[in-house]
Ligand code: KG4
């Protein structure tokens with residue numbers, strides 16, 4: 001079985017070909033990503049209209065390269081899987097229209113995929129995991145901790161009531177004068193020191209649910225009162241420590257509430273080195289790391305999620321709508 005994945009929910013135009021082997025493991029035949037990060041950095045954040053226009057330009061090239069890299073033609077593909085939500089409406093429409101065009105001209109069937117569900121299942125691209133397990137999706141727009149009971153069966157354990165963890169990284173980075181998206185830059189700066197004289201609060205400590213709005217205010221005050229060239233790396237260290245500690249506190253809480261120890265972390269912030277180290281060396285959690293190329297937005301996870309759902313007997317035909325807000329606990333039929 002071989003699926004083509006297409007992803008355009010935010011500022012990455014991506015296409016990938018993924019196969020499922022007879023032993024059940026995945027093989028990623030190609031994984032092509034064209035990032036618009038440099039363009040949006042000029043504006044300090046993603047500009048939706050520009051992102052949609054860039055997808056229109058980049059997607060045909062990315063699609064062609066994904067087939068070339070995988071050494072296949074469209075007729076070798078069993079289904080085209082495309083992100084139908086959540087994400088930026090104009091961007092989702094470009095991806096779905098493009099996928100529909102290929103499907104109409106080739107006769108290859110179409111499947112609509114939930115981007116967050118694809119992040120949740122991305123660990124299965126590389127690991128054999130038994131259900132249930134814990135999943136944390138941490139990106140620029142999402143911070144959600146779930147129990148994965150099976151394919152298409154998720155229990156929400158905690159989510160953010162305000163900012164996402166990636167946003168907390170990016171906004172703190174902006175306060176420190178680092179370029180957007182600042183997560184990577186802030187982390188790099190933080191790694192130049194090994195401790196900090198500053199300490200930042202964990203939002204909703206001891207409770208279910210994430211919160212980063214008070215954290216953001218605390219970073220802003222810290223910057224106003226203490227920022228110098230000398231303290232800058234230490235402030236970055238404290239920001240990273242604060243966000244990573246908040247994520248770990250909620251994972252540990254979820255683990256003791258559910259009795260589950262296996263955890264998969266995905267989304268852009270899952271690329272964070274300190275978070276990965278803490279989880280790898282954790283005293284009771286068993287961490288299943290997702291390779292960096294499948295942590296940040298990519299189309300291999302979209303193809304894999306569609307295959308897993310297809311094998312589980314779930315029917316995901318693509319309707320004409322897109323769903324900018326689509327919790328994974330709702331089917332596409334109930335998404336809007
Ligand atoms: O999943 P993603 O690529 O895009 C979406 O938001 O859907 O996640 C992007 C987010 C940004 O906020 C970025 O700053 C953050 O992930 N990020 C990081 C790191 N790499 C990416 N945050 C902290 N440390 C990193 N190494």
Ligand code: ZN
Pocket residue numbers: 115119139267268296297
């Ligand atoms: Zn994402």
